[in-house]
Amino acid sequence: MAIILVKKGENGMNLYINPTVSSEEIHNKLYAGDLLVFTNKRSALLLVEYARELIAEVFGELNPLKAQEAMTVEEFVKIVGPLKSKFTNSPRTKELVKGIMEELDYDLTETYFDVPRLRIVTHDNYLSSGVGYAYKPHRDTWYGSPVQQVNYWLPVFDITSKNGLAFYPKYWNEKIANTSSEFSYKEWVEVGRNLAISQIKTDTRKHPLPSEEIAISDEMRFSCSAAEMVAFSASHLHGTVPNQAGFTRFSIDFRVVKHKDLKDDFGAPHIDNDSKGTTLGDFLRGSDLGPIPRDIVSKFE
Template structure:
């Protein structure tokens, strides 16, 4: 674990691919994103405090509100302006760095809503969901968080495979069938998602608590999960994914110990400098089924 490390971007990626996790303090650009996000969230909830609104709203009404709010945030042009600024503050080359749209995540307290639009993630790797092994994840809280409502990392599995159902996941099929019906998944989530097929040791685990506007950065191949929220408040956070063009071209990244999904998320990424898409010829290289580098459990 590194706090405000001085690595350049290439050094940071090397450490992240090996399983290190980094925490950075707030910056002008991250605080600008926090402010913008709070404005959208608080406008949506009106007179209610977004962190405690779950105590005053029927769960169906809460889910419907999020179903409107989250896409507005994801596709708002202001996000595409701020994210390149955040990455520039961290030394990323705007001509070689690509990001996908940021997601607004919610984790409600005490099991109020844990499916669909507010899905509580089981232990998983983003690479089970067709992310490239060179993907890094950037995560920040919108309101203050505690150890009772963040995420948990399970670092022993960075080099140890877990038998899982990622072989059944294809990103293009997920986009066609499952992505757009999240709001209807209340009570029980019936969408097919990659999950462990053997017990996962959740302890020891690592929980980090960044300040508002602070950023956690970790590999998309890092096994992580949602912490059961017992804080009494809904947690709001932002995350987005980043890849470096040189690493995509060279096939650099974390070692694949258990991912067998097919397809790729690379077509979702846009270049920081001008929002140009990932070159199609590169995305095509990643369209096939992932091949595990080592036997699962090795």
């Protein structure tokens, strides 16, 4: 099933499907506010297949898309909490992400990625906090990400426009009042992540959020098949579509930065972020899993 654009913004943003471009061109387009979609990457399918193996192991005979209907929220959290951790920390996951980077023409000696996350969004308000948190509209920069970061997002199973990803192109170059000044990445790592599995009824963690109403007149949503990959900038305002599809959404996302762009301060617009700290200490070099040089990380702190 091809990607379906539900509503197109009017800010001059371009949408590219399966562009034949270098990784440098990918970043240039994303830094300009465009969106790229890849529907034909075998490496992405391999990552999805591995995620499905892990999901099948923990849910057994239950259909994971409907499993929430057969258990309490507490039982569900006990299953998916360890599942998410196992996927993120698996050496196999890292190798598969490196495969995607290679297929996208990245030089692994000059490119860094953060460990991928398995996101699980249940339907009909069954679980909307903690390990099932449905992210409100936000820029990743509000969470301490650099403007040189690009994101790759792909569903593990087919999704619809009722449980996918939403973008708000109107705000690419438009400031939004937000609470990013209250966000500390250091505190998030030390406190917020550890709290996730205990946040069942409500999410008390300090997520940076818009503090003004977001205009949804140009909201963009995607409907796509498993392993079809959406690429976008950390500066794009985006969020999780409230899941009204009748089944749980499983998706994967990971992030990439290039050494040269970090060194040269070349990236997307930086317009309304006041968060403290940086995510760059989490990134791993594609070739050997080494860290980003300390002098570069410190510049972003």
